[in-house]
Amino acid sequence: MTRLAYGDAIREGFEYAMRRDPKCFAIGQGLWSPWYVGNSMKDLDKKFGKERVIDTPVSELATTGAAVGAALNGYHPIVVHPRMDFMILAADQIVNQAAKWRHMLGGRVSPTVTIRGIVNRGGEQGAQHSQALHSWYAHVPGLRVLMPATAADARDMLIAAAQSPDPVMYIDDRWCYDLAEEVAPAADVDIRSIKPVIRREGSDLTIAAASYSVALSLAAAELLEKDGVACEVIDVRALNPFDPALIRESVERTGRFLAVDGGWSTCGFAAELVASVAEGVSPAKLKGAPARITLPDAPAPTSAPLEKAYYPTAELIAERVRQMGR
Amino acid sequence: MTRLAYGDAIREGFEYAMRRDPKCFAIGQGLWSPWYVGNSMKDLDKKFGKERVIDTPVSELATTGAAVGAALNGYHPIVVHPRMDFMILAADQIVNQAAKWRHMLGGRVSPTVTIRGIVNRGGEQGAQHSQALHSWYAHVPGLRVLMPATAADARDMLIAAAQSPDPVMYIDDRWCYDLAEEVAPAADVDIRSIKPVIRREGSDLTIAAASYSVALSLAAAELLEKDGVACEVIDVRALNPFDPALIRESVERTGRFLAVDGGWSTCGFAAELVASVAEGVSPAKLKGAPARITLPDAPAPTSAPLEKAYYPTAELIAERVRQMGR
Amino acid sequence: MQFEDKLGYLADPRQLTEALDLKNASTDALVAFYRDMVLIRRTEETIAELYTAKETKTPVHLGIGQEAVAVGVSAHLNSGDRVYSGHRGHSHYLALHAPLTAILAEVMGRATGASRGMGGSMHLFAPESGFHGSVPIVGATIPIAVGAGLACKMDGKGQVAVCYFGDGACEEGVLHESLNFARVMDLPVLFVCENNLYSSHLDIHLRQPSNSVARFAEAHRIESRVIDGNDVVAVSEAAADLIEGARNGGGPGFVEAVTFRWLGHVGPNADIDVGVRRSPEELKQWKERDPVRRLTDALKEARGVDQSRFAEIDAEIETEIADALEAARGSDFPAGNVLIDYVYAGGRS
Amino acid sequence: MQFEDKLGYLADPRQLTEALDLKNASTDALVAFYRDMVLIRRTEETIAELYTAKETKTPVHLGIGQEAVAVGVSAHLNSGDRVYSGHRGHSHYLALHAPLTAILAEVMGRATGASRGMGGSMHLFAPESGFHGSVPIVGATIPIAVGAGLACKMDGKGQVAVCYFGDGACEEGVLHESLNFARVMDLPVLFVCENNLYSSHLDIHLRQPSNSVARFAEAHRIESRVIDGNDVVAVSEAAADLIEGARNGGGPGFVEAVTFRWLGHVGPNADIDVGVRRSPEELKQWKERDPVRRLTDALKEARGVDQSRFAEIDAEIETEIADALEAARGSDFPAGNVLIDYVYAGGRS
Numbered sequence A, B: 001m002t003r004l005a006y007g008d009a010i011r012e013g014f015e016y017a018m019r020r021d022p023k024c025f026a027i028g029q030g031l032w033s034p035w036y037v038g039n040s041m042k043d044l045d046k047k048f049g050k051e052r053v054i055d056t057p058v059s060e061l062a063t064t065g066a067a068v069g070a071a072l073n074g075y076h077p078i079v080v081h082p083r084m085d086f087m088i089l090a091a092d093q094i095v096n097q098a099a100k101w102r103h104m105l106g107g108r109v110s111p112t113v114t115i116r117g118i119v120n121r122g123g124e125q126g127a128q129h130s131q132a133l134h135s136w137y138a139h140v141p142g143l144r145v146l147m148p149a150t151a152a153d154a155r156d157m158l159i160a161a162a163q164s165p166d167p168v169m170y171i172d173d174r175w176c177y178d179l180a181e182e183v184a185p186a187a188d189v190d191i192r193s194i195k196p197v198i199r200r201e202g203s204d205l206t207i208a209a210a211s212y213s214v215a216l217s218l219a220a221a222e223l224l225e226k227d228g229v230a231c232e233v234i235d236v237r238a239l240n241p242f243d244p245a246l247i248r249e250s251v252e253r254t255g256r257f258l259a260v261d262g263g264w265s266t267c268g269f270a271a272e273l274v275a276s277v278a279e280g281v282s283p284a285k286l287k288g289a290p291a292r293i294t295l296p297d298a299p300a301p302t303s304a305p306l307e308k309a310y311y312p313t314a315e316l317i318a319e320r321v322r323q324m325g326r
Numbered sequence C, D: 001m002q003f004e005d006k007l008g009y010l011a012d013p014r015q016l017t018e019a020l021d022l023k024n025a026s027t028d029a030l031v032a033f034y035r036d037m038v039l040i041r042r043t044e045e046t047i048a049e050l051y052t053a054k055e056t057k058t059p060v061h062l063g064i065g066q067e068a069v070a071v072g073v074s075a076h077l078n079s080g081d082r083v084y085s086g087h088r089g090h091s092h093y094l095a096l097h098a099p100l101t102a103i104l105a106e107v108m109g110r111a112t113g114a115s116r117g118m119g120g121s122m123h124l125f126a127p128e129s130g131f132h133g134s135v136p137i138v139g140a141t142i143p144i145a146v147g148a149g150l151a152c153k154m155d156g157k158g159q160v161a162v163c164y165f166g167d168g169a170c171e172e173g174v175l176h177e178s179l180n181f182a183r184v185m186d187l188p189v190l191f192v193c194e195n196n197l198y199s200s201h202l203d204i205h206l207r208q209p210s211n212s213v214a215r216f217a218e219a220h221r222i223e224s225r226v227i228d229g230n231d232v233v234a235v236s237e238a239a240a241d242l243i244e245g246a247r248n249g250g251g252p253g254f255v256e257a258v259t260f261r262w263l264g265h266v267g268p269n270a271d272i273d274v275g276v277r278r279s280p281e282e283l284k285q286w287k288e289r290d291p292v293r294r295l296t297d298a299l300k301e302a303r304g305v306d307q308s309r310f311a312e313i314d315a316e317i318e319t320e321i322a323d324a325l326e327a328a329r330g331s332d333f334p335a336g337n338v339l340i341d342y343v344y345a346g347g348r349s
């Protein structure tokens, strides 16, 4: 076991996947820069050469399409979008192409591409440099969507993605980069094994979340513990295909449910969580109405005080849980 | 009152909006073609001239951006995308630009653009010519999303969109084009007045849907009436901003809820409907778990038998309602 | 906008109606071209009939009149190369000698189809023959072919990727991004633009400032050839050059093949009412520039090939198509489970 | 890829370091240029200081060294025209004489800012001065400016739209779609590419096959001028020509202004370690091609303007900036309600 932070863990994931598989390569904007994607790909170009770590022109759509094309021809590219906001320009290749080629062409071919979208927000960056659009991609059949919340997952999910027989959207969050933990040595990972897990057990209320929202929820659970409220916190991990079984089973025990998500509310992943619970748990077992915490219905602001008001906090979650009763 | 079909009603909406407002114009692919967008814009170019009904190169992104730009400069363009699938290429201008400029620049400017996305599916067209991505746009604050289910709404919502102070996504469905009804003469419409309405009253179960799914739900309600099940059918109409009050109020009366949507399930509008009901109605008032009917988790197929299996029908809805008990 | 008629005689249907100049192409190769072109044309005519007879509803974009392009290009490809196409892709598939039954079955939505009945006319797949996929989002396969070229380069076996697209696709930004990317990375990609002067109902002069699209290749410093797309010999020569360059590490090439479709944008009718300059007269003139007839005339005149040889080939093709059609008609539709099973590898789990 | 040095001496920092050729520009106009350029530079230096002092965190993309471009272009604009920009937009805003306090307040996130504190450095808005918006999605304002040009054309008042963008933005497909659209519709749009030879850390030779981007205008049959972007007189002449053409119905124009930024891609440091050819020596050479110094030298030598005149202007600017800074610092942050209230007209309902 070694101690690893989330940002470094991503880098380890790249290193493992690329060392293990000569057909795995990385491509995207900023990959030869010392700062573009934080420390998460530091010096990979030096390690693997600029032919396997390709920095590109400012062409999100063609770059992503090229990765899809290489994937359709036996490679396992990881195409990196330093922000999910810019990745919108590549949506056709992700949603119309990568997600559909297998099905549309009769199941004989698979775009084995990993699309890495980074959530990079805060720091007064504003509306076009802050978005978390995982809910869009979770909506689209054919894509697998992973969001790591821990350092081990940050590494292992990237490996799983690189080794996946299906196209994968791997979404990491810069706010998680310093989360550190002890991790076992890297190994191959079957993407189909990545399912929701319980990160903290509790009997009073179930919280489900992904990525940075898991950290917030765990922090809230700590706060609530002091009030004698025991929250169960489930890390969703795989948003598409999404398996609600564990969450439903938990809510059947706790009777209360809160979804926490770093995206917007309407048609967002928190809506999916609440709907999955509502559909799958008998109302008779619910001690109260489920709820969700998301961003406010607004683009991200820039000015410091508004930014502070915009993003959910552990305290906000704890307060909501308190309101939901025991 | 005159009898009008949905497709013709859209055309009337264009005619009214453009006659009323010299700053309103139409732009998009196929607008000089006799068949591209069905009968919904027939001969508008002849009526208003090719300067106000502009057919464009195959450039979804720039065309949409140009419409946003004209809107930011005092015009009310209606940019037409003959399929929502192609419109994905324009997502940056819709989501990063149109939706955000007002907020991001301090509320002093508004891209008063209408983005018309047509759902055009069936007919063995397949995965890239079938999508209904309204849930994506309902997810994004700053956009208004309207989906007409009736001829009157097809016309009036287009007028409301053209006159809206905010950017609007207006989504019509080719499968509705022959729905006809008596309509009053066209008049100005304030977009903020467009809220969910009850299309059919009932006491046993509430169905909420939008667009073509309303027609299906009404047909299902007819079928169920024969079994003695009285469904209330709510036409959501405005998906963003979405006001769940009427639906919640209805479910409080009926105790049962089914969401029907022509998009995919995960993070789709049906999830939002179920989540909104679950959040807003006490579990004690629910006689059973809410449910949703959506597309299967797959891209659209082409072959006739698979197409038949893919799209929800009135019979499928009725069957599900029967399973939900009384 | 002042429209530039850069193509000149190449876009003038009253020109280039004479028998082809066969240069030093071998008679055998030319007769094979004839065979391929007729097979494409007759297959598309058969598809038109299936559509008219309501044996299928899937949208069919027929390329009758444009057969020389795919045939001329394919002459220089082998199955290790990777071909991509768009909505009007039958000829690109057939010119690679991909299975005839499979394309007819696919158009009819059968499980024996090229895409196992999941794609119809607009989504074809026959990688064993080098046809790696067509899809109808305009421009979408252009960067995908560039990625295939990247794979070819990484494989280091001298293989190339080919992408067919139309003049309309040149209006999509992704074409320009892809040209730059392929150039910067020196990828072995042949961009083949079938410039048929139309994008659905709109003549190119309503959409672009010039009727020649090779200017985009030039802007991206990619070597290009602008040729009569109804001259299979000219196409073959241009493709040979550029493909050889690409195989040898010279990077991408761009062929602009000027041609014309005899039928409407979609479906089996000529829809001469649609499109500003697409008059019945112009269409008639373009039919005088028939790529098949011009080759036949030349083979007869310059190489003394007898009419009976053509008749023999024609008859073979009729039998081939009839057999394929029967096989396709006799096969099943896809089973219901594949609707879900094909979404993810190994099904949903 | 063989890289084409099309720009030649224009991209060579050892060239063009001498005093400007002032041609027949009036001394008053040239002194006004000096004032505008110094105001831009000093304001950006002030913003750099605010950032360093942690008075703001919003990402700042400074254009120090590139001041001549916006100043030369703006000389031919009036407030009826519509200017759009991207992430590096301070100079474009200031060259229109948009309010100084508002840009500083905006950078500091205050409600008195150009965008009422909702945008920061990357989202500026001052329509009263002709500055209709900047946003940091690369290329996004290009089609928006084209739409503004469409509005100008429909308005029929001879106004024009201007869009500033960089060499990196030319790699986005939307630039190409926009050029075609503007050309086909003959819109009064001036495309101004500030080619500073870099897109963040990457030199243009790693991203494109040639260092000149005017080839894209040419491909789209748009009139272009390739000029020394550090020569305000040359910029002004080129802009005058193309803007006049656009006002008179001649359609779009394209200026490629070759320049260089003295600081890093983002933030207040020169980050000379980032970027392949961006060596300390090269940066030093580019500073010799300082657009301000070259103008000053010329005004002194050719027009006899005295050093005291410059000193006077410099002093005025210092006062102006100090006053603006004080006003900006003294103003409030936006109230909490606007987070929701600005989303829809009249708030959410």
Ligand SMILES: Cc1ncc(C[n+]2csc(CCOP(=O)(O)OP(=O)(O)O)c2C)c(N)n1
Pocket (backbone or CB within 6 Å): B029, B058, B060, B086, B089, C087, C088, C136, C137, C138, C139, C165, C166, C167, C168, C169, C170, C196, C198, C199, C200, C265
């Ligand atoms: C992204 C996208 N936009 C629009 C369409 C509708 N469409 C289908 S084919 C076509 C015309 C394309 O013209 P061209 O590329 O010249 O090919 P041709 O039909 O002439 O072979 C268009 C606009 C589409 N399928 N995809």
Ligand SMILES: Cc1ncc(C[n+]2csc(CCOP(=O)(O)OP(=O)(O)O)c2C)c(N)n1
Pocket (backbone or CB within 6 Å): A029, A058, A060, A086, A089, D087, D088, D136, D137, D138, D139, D165, D166, D167, D168, D169, D170, D196, D198, D199, D200, D265
């Ligand atoms: C769509 C998009 N892709 C990537 C980025 C990241 N990015 C910000 S500025 C920039 C460089 C742009 O270079 P250029 O257009 O030459 O402008 P310069 O910075 O040189 O002024 C990049 C890639 C972005 N903001 N938007």
Ligand SMILES: [Mg+2]
Pocket (backbone or CB within 6 Å): C166, C167, C168, C194, C195, C196, C197, C198, C199, C200
């Ligand atoms: Mg064409």
Ligand SMILES: [Mg+2]
Pocket (backbone or CB within 6 Å): D166, D167, D168, D194, D195, D196, D197, D198, D199, D200
């Ligand atoms: Mg630059």
